[in-house]
Amino acid sequence: MARMKFLCDAERCIECNGCVTACKNEHETPWGISRRRVVTLGDGKPGETSISVACMHCSDAPCMAVCPTDCFYRTDEGLVLHDKDQCIGCGYCFYACPFGAPQFPQAGNFGLRGKMDKCTFCAGGPEKDNSEEEFKKYGRNRLAEGKLPLCAEMCATKALLAGDADVIAEIFRERALRRGKGGQLWGWQHAYGKDGAPAPAREGGKT
Amino acid sequence: MRTSWVAIVVVAGTVAACGERVQTAGDYRGKADAKPYEANFGGDKAKWEAALRARSQNQNEYSRVQ
Numbered sequence: 614m615a616r617m618k619f620l621c622d623a624e625r626c627i628e629c630n631g632c633v634t635a636c637k638n639e640h641e642t643p644w645g646i647s648r649r650r651v652v653t654l655g656d657g658k659p660g661e662t663s664i665s666v667a668c669m670h671c672s673d674a675p676c677m678a679v680c681p682t683d684c685f686y687r688t689d690e691g692l693v694l695h696d697k698d699q700c701i702g703c704g705y706c707f708y709a710c711p712f713g714a715p716q717f718p719q720a721g722n723f724g725l726r727g728k729m730d731k732c733t734f735c736a737g738g739p740e741k742d743n744s745e746e747e748f749k750k751y752g753r754n755r756l757a758e759g760k761l762p763l764c765a766e767m768c769a770t771k772a773l774l775a776g777d778a779d780v781i782a783e784i785f786r787e788r789a790l791r792r793g794k795g796g797q798l799w800g801w802q803h804a805y806g807k808d809g810a811p812a813p814a815r816e817g818g819k820t
Numbered sequence: 821m822r823t824s825w826v827a828i829v830v831v832a833g834t835v836a837a838c839g840e841r842v843q844t845a846g847d848y849r850g851k852a853d854a855k856p857y858e859a860n861f862g863g864d865k866a867k868w869e870a871a872l873r874a875r876s877q878n879q880n881e882y883s884r885v886q
Contacts, residue, residue: 683847688853690856754856776879780873
């Protein structure tokens with residue numbers, strides 16, 4: 614397996630927010646936390662485009678580089694996950710992320726920030742897989758159940774694809790060839806670089 | 821001669837702050853995570869990958885309608 618990636622087909626996204634709802638429901642994220650959202654460019658004008666955005670699990674993740682507590686790790690599947698027990702909620706990752714993925718729940722009065730929360734590619738975190746502890750901190754671990762992220766599986770138009778990069782790139786390639794347009798991959802170059810080469814797994818984590 | 825030395829020192833001191841240090845991520849300091857195929861697939865990576873591959877094809881309507 615190469616590595617896991619998200620791919621959003623802007624030609625197909627109809628801004629239904631099904632991915633947002635699916636994610637929120639699956640992980641039971643608190644009020645104010647939205648791991649995924651739909652961004653619409655040129656809203657209401659001819660040629661408007663919508664894209665579903667969440668953590669892209671970048672090859673050279675800037676959140677990982679700026680974290681003062683080094684709470685991020687990369688799995689063998691190329692997913693960028695973090696340990697909430699290490700996170701101090703400083704918000705550096707929020708400023709570094711080009712996709713605005715990190716979310717911070719309100720942890721108290723006066724706007725006190727809680728621990729960072731973001732898309733895990735439905736892969737949980739560094740707790741026992743499919744345990745109650747893991748669910749509370751990181752949401753459901755579908756990947757350990759042999760399932761893909763629910764946002765992509767629930768997408769009605771299959772605009773949002775998730776899975777092994779080679780597989781979803783092939784699905785998208787066939788689709789773009791058949792319709793003869795819309796072959797642009799939004800955010801891919803930004804997240805994965807020109808060649809999309811996987812970055813090595815970070816040492817220290819088991820994966 | 822002395823003036824040029826002073827000039828060199830002043831210039832060196834001024835531009836020293838202009839350098840940019842290489843920013844690299846430190847070592848992960850959190851807890852270790854288990855492999856995703858350990859809990860439900862008994863450590864069988866091939867079986868887990870096959871399950872995901874089959875699931876991935878549900879996203880391809882061209883193969884679904886054949």
